Amino acid sequence: MKPTVHDIAKSAGGSLATVDRVLNDRPGVRAVTRSKVEEAIAALGYVRDLAAANLAKGRTYSFVFILPENDNSFMIGLHEEVRGAIARSSAERTHIRIVDVPPFDPDALVDALEKVLAEKPSGVAFVAIDAPEVRAAVGRLKEAGIPTVTLVSDLPDASRDHYAGIDNIAAGRTAGSLMGRFLSGPFVGERGATVAVLAGSMLVRDHRERLEGFSSVIGESYPNVLILPVLEGRDDPALAETVVADALRRHADIAGIYSLGAGNRGLIRAVQKAGMSRRPLVIAHELTASTRAALAEGVIDAVLNQDAGHEVRSAIRVLKAKADGLPVIAGQERIRIDIFLKDNLP
Amino acid sequence: MKPTVHDIAKSAGGSLATVDRVLNDRPGVRAVTRSKVEEAIAALGYVRDLAAANLAKGRTYSFVFILPENDNSFMIGLHEEVRGAIARSSAERTHIRIVDVPPFDPDALVDALEKVLAEKPSGVAFVAIDAPEVRAAVGRLKEAGIPTVTLVSDLPDASRDHYAGIDNIAAGRTAGSLMGRFLSGPFVGERGATVAVLAGSMLVRDHRERLEGFSSVIGESYPNVLILPVLEGRDDPALAETVVADALRRHADIAGIYSLGAGNRGLIRAVQKAGMSRRPLVIAHELTASTRAALAEGVIDAVLNQDAGHEVRSAIRVLKAKADGLPVIAGQERIRIDIFLKDNLP
DNA sequence: TAAATTCTGATTTACGTACCTCAAAAATTG
DNA sequence: CAATTTTTGAGGTACGTAAATCAGAATTTA
Structure with a gap:
């Protein structure tokens, strides 16, 4: 049976009140007595019943x-x-x-x-x-x-x-690694590939860290992948659509997009509407109804998710x-x- | 304040004993009284305090x-x-x-x-x-x-x-998908790529399911990837090393290995010793000291893990x-x- | 209607801990 | 040594629920 306060009192040859004083750090116990009680606690392997304590x-x-x-x-x-x-x-x-x-x-x-x-x-x-x-x-x-x-x-x-x-640097690194590996071959040739990054805001640390992880893996392991200046969509679908559509218009050679923030509904719409001959490889964050559908349809290639x-x-x-x-x-x-x-x- | 049994007793105009009989499904309560108590429970939004109940x-x-x-x-x-x-x-x-x-x-x-x-x-x-x-x-x-x-x-x-x-079919599908994508480009050309599968034993359900998932994705989405007959390593590092080394010797064109069971120490040794000009892409299960080290060194490319x-x-x-x-x-x-x-x- | 049966209420003890009071014992001080 | 302070013991109440007993009320049955 699990030992109770009564058991330590008996074992320590003291009273319940003294045990209580020791357990709850109340004053009025001599050091000798205190250590005797503590020994009994250790000897019996007493652990306070949190449920009972909280109830009391x-x-x-x-x-x-x-x-x-x-x-x-x-x-x-x-x-x-x-x-x-x-x-x-x-x-x-x-x-x-x-x-x-x-x-x-x-x-x-x-x-x-x-x-x-x-x-x-x-x-x-x-x-x-x-x-x-x-x-x-x-x-x-x-x-x-x-x-x-x-x-x-x-x-x-x-x-x-x-x-x-999540560890956002690791998340960014993972995205970078997947992007680099997925792009290798079909896209990255002699002249390399261009990748766009869509963020919410560089004010929040998670977005900065994801970008940092992503950039460092690309820099270390995929030197012929070029990362364009970060697009800020403020995690807003409408704004995200605008900035992505604009980027796709200006850079016809975009081979991959890493969306490290939210507002992916807009990103998906922009990619679908662009109607490019070769769809860019898209890696996004957060599994939602829209990213899930896009993943199933092949508009998004991988989703990193935090539960x-x-x-x-x-x-x-x-x-x-x-x-x-x-x-x-x-x-x-x-x-x-x-x-x-x-x-x-x- | 959270309602207690006393509160429902008062509210239902009954006694604590009756409330207890209703709550714990004990006999001796007329249907009328029972429903009166149940109404009070619903009305007050009573939820039994599990900690107190277990204590009692x-x-x-x-x-x-x-x-x-x-x-x-x-x-x-x-x-x-x-x-x-x-x-x-x-x-x-x-x-x-x-x-x-x-x-x-x-x-x-x-x-x-x-x-x-x-x-x-x-x-x-x-x-x-x-x-x-x-x-x-x-x-x-x-x-x-x-x-x-x-x-x-x-x-x-x-x-x-x-x-x-874990869902082992999904695990196998994931491995298949990663294998297919990672191989696309560097390996899969006009004539396709060859992939070996190392299992513990086909008598174990997990292994069968992983293989099933893996094969179906490869079959559906990567038709020019060829899966060799399954190697059985009986989850034993020594045997795994032998069968893998043997397979690598006989099939110089192996571009990928999926290890869906245990005994990865042997697999890693075999791959390292083979000294191939182009190392095969390796996807394994379970993050252990050896698979972690192999991942860091680049001998293994991805590890699927269950915590x-x-x-x-x-x-x-x-x-x-x-x-x-x-x-x-x-x-x-x-x-x-x-x-x-x-x-x-x- | 009386007797038997089924409900119901009131009350109590218990679970393990917290916290309080009061008195007694022990230690410390002058 | 007495007076004082500190420490200790004994006991109680409370938390919210479970489970039991027993007497009395309501209901059903004969």
């Missing part, structure tokens, strides 16, 4: 998710996953709230973080924007003892406790662990880069 | 993992992951036990299942062997009301409650849910096929 404490977790109100499928999906978690959370004495903020707006994010800080929740998850003022706001949350988790886009070297998202559901559940697990001061299982919280080809669509 | 019940979960005592890296890793889960389980009123069985031995597996059945655990996870007697044993577990989960290798159409493993840790944790989550009669979050329990290139190694 009447503990409830209150988490806030700050999400950009973006109009792309990925962010909509992310919202949905958080809502799903909210629906399930009632059974787990956990209350989760969503706070919407305008996308790509550091000041709005800081505002939201400040307001959330005032409520003193048990934890905060947010899609980071890489800006000094955001960093400062996160620092204030840390000072207040509120665990923070960045979601999808990170804020490294800041005081955030965890990042629930929003996993990210949300991981963020909640980590926030809960941090709130309880428990360690996280690193392997469980690593968010993987899914690679989808038309043959392994789930 | 003194419920402990006892799970058994039946694992083959195989000495390949993947199975060793699987063992380790279960041991890790055991180490963590003390905090979660869960007791997990490992039962080792000889590999590829249906009778031994059936024996183990029978012995486990006698103990009446709360759930059983096992690496299935596709045989009628195993199917029958699983049926007896189901009759006894013990939830079962197949791990890594499935037993389809049986009475198992869940499969915690043993995820499989184990998923199996435990599902067993727990089944034991409590709760639904599982499908998205969370889908085991993904990881694709690793040298650029996205974790």
